[in-house]
Amino acid sequence: MVTKTSPTSAEAMSTPTIEDAPTSSITDRFVSTAEVTVSKIFPAGFGWQSASIVADSAGFEADTLNFALTTGFGDFVGVLSGHTAYYAAKKAVTGSEDINMKAEAQTGFLLASAAFCSGTGWQPIVNCLQGMNLPFASVMAGTWVGCGTLFYLGLRGGRTVFSSMEHIEEPTYENSKNDASLSVAIGGATGFFVGTDAAYLPDQNFLINVVGIADGTPDLTGCAIAGSSTALGFAACQSAFNIAFPAGKCWND
Structure with missing residues (x-):
């Protein structure tokens, strides 16, 4: 019998176990x-x-299910294409035989599926919190927790549904801890993404001068700013984890 190798969240990000x-x-x-x-x-x-x-051009309002699903799919495509393209390029440049593109494709699919969940939930969560007239910091924190939770549930669900794939491990207690810490960092990315909304309480938005997307911003520039906001949020949270977690305890060890 051939035993399937079981990757943890660290492996899911193509790092050593x-x-x-x-x-x-x-x-x-x-x-x-x-x-x-x-x-x-x-x-x-x-x-x-x-x-x-795309959703706006199609006439989908920001408070509709169609808008949420469209943006969630955009998140899915971004993660899947970004992951596979990066490792394909890395393999081509380095010639490394350690990079298994079949494994990377399955890894990208798992992560993209989780990103679909958090990406779909982002706008409804923000709409709800802003509708309660909460301070900017509270909207940011609530989005961090809400989307981080959705990403975690997406990972756990993906492990359950797609565990028949060779390079996706079924849910275990060990990978649940790694999935949880990774999801907190992903939540940080979604929280900082709230800073792109330059219209909501701009005097409280401490990120507005860094990642705020004002009316009239060219579409491509806005997309680049949006990507920068999620990158900044993830990097800030994960950097704290990198320093604070003992050796062998962080998902990316």
């Missing part, structure tokens, strides 16, 4: 953080914003 690298250095953690940011987090924000432009 805890067993393979129990003494992963902080430098290694920051290198993997940079790779994830470039290959998945920036494309996720870029894809969501691009899809929102």
Whole structure:
């Protein structure tokens, strides 16, 4: 009988497993953080914003299910295409035989499926919190928690539904811990994405001068700013994890 290799969340981001690298250095953690940011987090924000432009052109209002599903799909496409393109390019440049593109495609699909969940939920969550006239910081925090939770549920559900795939591990207690810490960092990306809304309480939006997308911003520029906002949020949260977590305890060890 052939036993399927079971990747953890660390493997899902194409980094060594805890067993393979129990003494992963902080430098290694920051290198993997940079790779994830470039290959998945920036494309996720870029894809969501691009899809929102498509949804708006189709006449979908921001409070409709069609808008939410369209932007969630944009998130899905951004993560899947960004992940596979990055590792295909890395394999072509380095010639590394350690990069298995079948595994990367399945990994990208799992992560993209989770991103679809958080991406679909982002606008409804923001609409709800802003509709309650909450301070900007509360909207940001609520979105962080809400979308991070949706990403986690998407990962766990994906592991359950797609575990028949060779390179996707079924849900276990061990990978649940890794999935949870990764989801918190993803939540940070979605929280910072709230800063792109330059119209809501601009005097409280401390990110407005960094990632605010004002009316009249060219579409492509807006997409790039959106990607930068998610990249900034993920990098900020994950950097704290990289420093605080003991060796072998962080999802990217």
